[in-house]
Amino acid sequence: MHKYLLRLLGFTLILGALPTFLVGIASYYIATQDIEEKVNEGNMQLLQQTQMRVEQTLRSLEMSSLQFVNSSLVKGVMNESLTGEDFVQVRELTTELTNLQSKAVVNQAYLINLDKDWAVSLTGLKQVGSMDAKDQFLAYAKKPESIFWNTNSTEDAAIDLVSEPTETISLIYKIPLVPKTTAPKGILVVQISTSEIRGGLTTNNKLGDNYVLDKTGAAFLSSAQDKETYSEINRMIMERVSNPSQKQGFFKAKIGDSKLGVTYRSSGYNGWTFVSVVSIAEITKGSKKIGLFTAGVCALILLLVLIFAFYGSRRMYSPIRSLLEFTRKMGASQERVGTDEWTYLQDSLQSLFVSRSRLEKQMQGQATHLKEFFILKLFTGQISESDFLYRSRMYGFPMEWKRLGVLTLQIDNLQETRYQEQDRDLLLFAINNIVGELLPLQVRFSPILLNESQVTLLAVDLEQPQELKAYFYHTAERIKSSIEQYLQLQVSIGISRPFDKLSYTVTAYGESLAALKSRISLGPDIIVHYEDIEQNGNSETAVYAHLKVVEDQLIQALKDMQMTKAVDIFHQYLSSVLHKDGYLHEHHILFMQLMSRILLIVQDQGVSVTKVLDGENAIERFLKLQTREEISIWFQSRLFAPIVRILTEKADTQFLNIADRLVRMIHDQYDQDLTLESCATALNFHPVYLSRVFKKEMGVPFSDYLSEYRMNMAKEMLETTNLKISEIGEKLQYKNISAFIRTFRKTFGMTPGNYRELLENK
Template identity: 40%
Template sequence: MMSHFPQYFKRLLLFSLIIGALPLIILGSYSYIKSSEIIREKVNESNMQILLQTQMRVEQVFETIDYSVTQFISSSILQAAMEQSISPEDFVMYRELGNSLRKLQLKKLGIDEIYLVNIDKDWIIRTESVEKYSNFKLHSLFQQYALLSSTSAWVNEENSPWIRLVKKLPILTFSTHPKGMIVLNINKNNINELLSQNQRLGDVLILDEKHRIVSGRYPSYADDDLLLTRIAEQLADSAADQGHFTMDINKMKAGITYRKSSYNNWTYISAVSINEITKESRAIGLVTVFSCIVIFGIVSIIAYLGANRIYYPIRKLYQSIQLSASAVSKDARKDGSSAKNCELSYIAERIQALVNNGTQLEHELQSQVKLMKELFVLKLFLGQITIKEAYGKIRYFGYPSTWKWLSVLTLQIDSLEGTKFRKQDKALLLFSINNIVNELIPSKERFSPILINNDQITLHVSSIEHEQEYKKYIEHLAETIRNSVFHYLKIKVSIGISRPFKDLEDIVNAYEESKDALKYRFRLGDSIILSIENITSQRPDPSYLSKHTIQELIESIRRMDRSKAEENVKQCFAETLKKKPNYHEYQFIIIHLLAKLLEIVQESGESVTSLFGEKSIVEQLLELNSNDDIEAFFKRSIVEPIIDFLEQRKESQNFNITEHIKEMIKHEFETDLSLESCAARMNFHPSYISRVFKKDMNLSFSDYLAQYRLEMTKKWLRETDMKVSEIAERLHYNSSASFIRYFRNMEGMTPGQYKKSHASIKG
């Protein structure tokens, strides 16, 4: 029904209907529930009053009968009759008693039969006869009545049409062996007539103290046993003498009202169907529902008219935006169709799209202007723009157009070693440095700082009159930049400064001067400010490193003496700096030194690429800026890998070296064999031989030789007749005493004692 309405209009109308319907539903539900509760309470109160009236009417009959019987018991004729035996011959006495009994037998009270029993004299009189009590057909039942604990009782016999009033004689006796008793039969139908006099009470029952039915009828929807069982359970759980409760009877909910009599402990019960109780409340509910429907219809009309009026401005705005969107482009219509499920969403999207487009356009323009300004400065440094065109762009981009002095500052990162950054972070660091420079130097004193390769470049503009004063200012500014970069990024940078100039056409030469100034970091170290004017123009000594110095380095590498090689490298660079070469001569010297060291690798038959990788070592060297970095590179990346390579080659020969030495000891232990003589015969350095042998045998050369000689001594003492002096002479001991002392220190006994002990074992 509402499918042709716009989405937001449907939501607005639905919200209005909910706001209007919700109070109706709440109020109607509350009215129905409350009225139902009130009606049920009133019905329960009414039923309780009617039940009380019914109880009083029934008990009035019982009390009247009880009173009449009590009067009869008090009569003199009955008292005289109870003292004598009566037989059919005693006609006068029987007639008087019969007349008295007939007076008690009131049909309107429901009394059907009266029995006068004399237990002691063994007779029983009814209204029409007299006979022996012992021969009476109800003798056994009456005997049970005699055993009752009370002097007077109303007895309800199950499946009997009568209710019996039993009174013991004499009156007020509680003995279980009375002289006699009077028993009255009261027809239950008379009691039922009393119960049915008020139809508003529902179905009424009278239960005895054992919860058996005395009188009344079951509800038509109830099962006899089930109803009595459930009522008995409810009465047992309740301590009150009267009350009301509800229960399910054969899937029907019924309201039970009860009163317990203090006269004979019987219970009067009224059972009324809840449907009957709520009949009036259902009628009220129908009226309420009808009223709510009528009111809701009125509210719906008002809600529709109000929603339509409120929606009118939104409809006009929505239609206008749709028309404008369809007029812009096909893409705009596609964008709009995705949001047409809700007019406000579509309007919000279109407005947001306009805002976003404007913001994006503004950002793009700003970024484009920034890029164009940086591109202009880059072309200035590279000489790719004419001076006339440059001045026009300066005014266009808002750069300072008048100045006294210009200067170029080129910043480079010295090294990332010892910092938290890696080599691949260099580009990001330069970008951060460029931003720092951009913040430190006011816009009126600079053009846009830019990045070229690994350089951060700034064209500084100054209005300072005197050149010397400007030079001091520019050096101070460079120091501020260097210190700020270290403070924020914890990295060292150096800055090269060109000569001050005035003409914009000199900017290319100034850029080269600032880069050339930075090349002299190899002599001056890291984190420095270098002005091209402060670098000495003295001609250096063009001689190279001495052949002796280079040869010492090569020999220490070949001997695999790391400490000596490191010392020789340090000596080479110290000798180089003493010559005070310029940057290009310095490059030539270190490349010449590198070539000499690489010859060691080539002579061994190994390729430089397999040892140092694919990247050119020369390129790695030229990327370094300071002498300390280049010296450390030689030690770490050139000398140490070459020594490691030579040691690995020797390592494959270690096993043969150890076995060769062991063979020498085996055959020449009786000679003056030494580590140096073995090393000389094998063409190895003694320290290398010692290191290899100890690594393989876990013993030094001297310890192994001494141990082998001791074993041979013990063998000679056990297996030969050689004297101690002969053995000492063969092993080149100075005297027999020194040999004996050595043997005792090693074995804990003298050679003679050792020989005797093994001789006794052998014998």
């Protein structure tokens, strides 16, 4: 029962909690994004510093190597063939190669003369052809670059005869320094340990790993495990670096269940790419602390909101609780399971209001009903004049008048309005109320509803016939215009002759009804005095033979499925029936007769009449039609349209019934000069079209079917008549008896004479 209290509490909680949640989520998101941005900026700066430190080492080694290559000592020996006897020059060269150590930790250095086949290293003089790394040196010489770094440590490590190869990278200078040469005199190969480069990388990055990729994307400083782990990331980096606009940047990747942030920076010096890979989880550790702190603050705020919402909602609910307790004590409404407080209060107040309104209406309605009851008894002749005068004083009816008059109002037609037929009684009730409010009490008795009519008894102080007629007409016109204004309805009103005694009321009511019957000939939406139709009561009676001709035309139009023609002919029929006064009392009989003939159309087609008429309700409604428009609309919508639709559907399923009509023509006219052309003329179709339709429906050509049917009829004549064979042939339109005999024999395998002899023998 405390649903509203719970909703009030829930709404207060949502109102207080929603901003807290939104602020907490926004704070955590902003803090996380800010920390990630700061970490990414820091990593990029570290990469830049690392790049500068490593490139400084490489550049210094390149400069010292360039000075060595351009020295006079090197230039001099490159044209000589050194042997073991030239130990002085070898020692000088070895000393100069050793001096390269001052710039970087040189693992090994070689000055190689390819033309003279000698090589000087830190360990002495050797012949190039006897060295294990001869092929590698020759491969260096064939590369198009004059100065380049080789990071393929697995190939360079075995150049010297050492027990265990070390990871190295090599700087290669071609001698002389001629661009794009593949046949230099010699080369300078300086090998430095990868630990020299690895030492230049940032080592204090606690969030992840730093490594370097060469031009080919190989992580030459990384272990085999790291290479395998970061292989997908390295591929993604090289795809980005290949785009000139993405030489540096940051992106997120995922390895297994670990989310990583990758910062990369490509060097324009030697094409190496410096990479820093950090864990997103490590980055967001700080933001998680902020999130936990924010969650704690939000929880505290929610607790405070809950406390205030609980006490505030109970305080706001207290007036409703008092009102609920009061209504329960009053017992205004029965409490239902699942009903909330407001619904219960609404039902209680509505119940009290309905009870009060019902009592008021009962008090007011009793007098109204009694007034209408006595007026109804007056119109049905069940109360005397003296008794009614006594009741008139009690209910405030007019007591003094000079003349009385009855106005009977009927609704013309509802089919072309926004109302339905089932609204007729409700509309009459509304019309009765309009009349009661429009006419003052001193000039009328209580308006009543009687036999689908609204009836009003007027009391006036006029005596002159013309004045009375004008007053009654003016009153009827006011009623009619008010109904058209408020209800948008067309009504007709019949006015009785003036009278002075209440006992004449029943007769006057009959006169007003008789006046309304003239709507059949005059049309709807009229005001008619009984005196006007009484003067035109004697007119000649039309001859029914004319109606029979019009009926035949109407039936044929419906059979031909010509809706427009049928409607036009029916209008002629209505004019013939309704323009004569002699038919006013028998028009329903004529219409029922026409209806029966029309329904025979569908019965002849093997269709049930129930598909056209909706049982007895349609007939009852037809008998209540009062105007020409109502009758016309009823016939068009309830008879003509369904019948044309049924015939059309039947014709559509049989090629517009052409084949059936041709067959009927053959059966009816087989003994006449019948051809496909004559049938086409009669049916208003092209002969070729008729031939194609007949062949499709019947399976045989028209001429074959006609010949076969005539032979069957000839066979029947031979069996049932004593006509000569020549007479039968002539009757079947065979001008040549030989052609008839030949066709008969082709059809039945014997001549007509043989067939008759066979019948006589049997």
